[in-house]
Amino acid sequence: MINTQYITHENTRFNYLQGAEMALRGGCKWVQLRMKEASDEEFICIGRQLSEMCKAHGATFLLDDRVHLVRQLGADGVHLGKNDMPVDEARKLFGDTPCIIGGTANTFSDIERLYQQGADYIGCGPFRYTETKKNLAPTLGLEGYKELLAKMKARGIGLPLIAIGGILRSDVKAIIELGVSGIAVSGTVLNAVDPIEEMKLLINLM
Numbered sequence: 777m778i779n780t781q782y783i784t785h786e787n788t789r790f791n792y793l794q795g796a797e798m799a800l801r802g803g804c805k806w807v808q809l810r811m812k813e814a815s816d817e818e819f820i821c822i823g824r825q826l827s828e829m830c831k832a833h834g835a836t837f838l839l840d841d842r843v844h845l846v847r848q849l850g851a852d853g854v855h856l857g858k859n860d861m862p863v864d865e866a867r868k869l870f871g872d873t874p875c876i877i878g879g880t881a882n883t884f885s886d887i888e889r890l891y892q893q894g895a896d897y898i899g900c901g902p903f904r905y906t907e908t909k910k911n912l913a914p915t916l917g918l919e920g921y922k923e924l925l926a927k928m929k930a931r932g933i934g935l936p937l938i939a940i941g942g943i944l945r946s947d948v949k950a951i952i953e954l955g956v957s958g959i960a961v962s963g964t965v966l967n968a969v970d971p972i973e974e975m976k977l978l979i980n981l982m
Contacts, residue, residue, distance in 0.1 A: 779958030781806040795966045800833040802975025810840035823849040863893035882913035884927045891933045902941020948981045
């Protein structure tokens with residue numbers, strides 16, 4: 777499982793593609809295209825370009841939510857939020873086609889559900905408040921992850937747990953020491969003075 781993931785976003789300086797390109801140039805090997813408010817037409821336009829970028833950099837390319845566009849865009853898989861299609865339903869649609877399917881969790885019951893549905897990994901958060909996502913679930917902090925990881929171990933759930941949500945470079949060491957499998961970042965890279973260098977520094981910490 778790739779341990780440093782970049783989730784696309786945009787700000788006043790950079791658009792979705794520019795941000796993803798800088799993350800890739802910084803060494804990121806896992807990019808998730810997330811454009812919640814975009815139409816399928818807009819998503820496809822960006823997705824085609826990002827798919828080629830990821831191939832050029834040898835990076836895994838996932839879509840957020842849009843299961844129906846995975847094959848069309850040549851993506852490696854999909855990440856499903858709590859209000860999106862269930863993981864097992866998406867798996868049936870892909871049939872024998874190999875596909876990475878991850879899911880979002882905030883509580884242990886979410887983790888159990890995703891495990892039972894056959895998710896490949898769990899994006900768990902938010903670590904702290906973040907402006908990159910609307911309808912934010914309760915923040916977890918270090919103690920929240922510690923508790924969830926302990927429950928996972930007790931129940932024999934060995935899925936990779938990826939921490940997400942407002943994570944800064946200064947947080948990484950403490951988060952990783954808890955035993956999570958990796959981190960997912962967005963704003964901390966996009967808002968950095970030098971996004972490429974910021975991604976390099978994050979990867980080195982991992």
